[in-house]
Amino acid sequence: MAHYLASPYNYTVANRPYSSRINKIVIHVTQGSWSSAINWFQNPYAGVSAHYVIRSRDGYRAKTCSWKDIAWHAGNWSYNQTSIGIEHEGFVSNPNWFTDAMYRSSAYLSASLSKRYRIPIDRYHIIGHNEVPGSTHTDPGYYWDWYRYMRYVKYYRHYSGLM
Numbered sequence: 001m002a003h004y005l006a007s008p009y010n011y012t013v014a015n016r017p018y019s020s021r022i023n024k025i026v027i028h029v030t031q032g033s034w035s036s037a038i039n040w041f042q043n044p045y046a047g048v049s050a051h052y053v054i055r056s057r058d059g060y061r062a063k064t065c066s067w068k069d070i071a072w073h074a075g076n077w078s079y080n081q082t083s084i085g086i087e088h089e090g091f092v093s094n095p096n097w098f099t100d101a102m103y104r105s106s107a108y109l110s111a112s113l114s115k116r117y118r119i120p121i122d123r124y125h126i127i128g129h130n131e132v133p134g135s136t137h138t139d140p141g142y143y144w145d146w147y148r149y150m151r152y153v154k155y156y157r158h159y160s161g162l163m
C-alpha cells in the first residue's frame with residue numbers, strides 16, 4: 001500500500017475516533033481510473049476525497065486520507081464524520097472493472113476496519129454511496145456484487161488472523 005495523500009483542502013483534519021465515532025464504511029466507484037481519482041483528490045480545487053482508492057487489476061490500495069481525518073466522500077456531513085470511504089477503480093456501467101482481486105483487497109481492508117472500530121459486518125454499516133441519505137450518486141451501482149463482497153469481509157474477519 002502506498003500513501004498518496006489528498007490535498008489538505010479536500011478533507012477535514014480531525015482526531016477520530018476520539019471526537020467522533022466511526023461506525024460505517026461507505027463503498028464507492030470512481031467513474032475513472034485509479035490514478036485519475038488520486039490526482040483529483042490531490043487537486044486543491046476538487047473538494048472531494050476518500051480514505052482509500054483500490055486498483056482494479058490487482059487490488060492495490062492507495063491510502064489517500066488518514067483514518068483519523070474526515071474525508072469528503074459521502075455528500076452528507078454526519079456520514080462523513082462517522083465513516084471511512086473506500087473508492088474502487090471502475091465505472092458503474094461496466095462490471096469488468098470489478099475484479100476478484102479488487103473485491104478481496106477491499107474486503108480485507110473492511111474486515112480490518114471492522115475489527116479496529118468494531119463496525120458490525122452487515123449492510124447497515126457497510127453501505128453504498130447510493131444508500132447515504134440525500135445522496136445523488138448511484139455508485140457502486142447495479143453490478144457491484146454485494147453478496148460476494150460481504151462474504152469476503154466475513155471470511156477475512158474470521159479466518160485470516162484478524163480476530
Ligand SMILES: [Zn+2]
Nearest residue numbers: 028129137139
Ligand atoms: Zn461515491
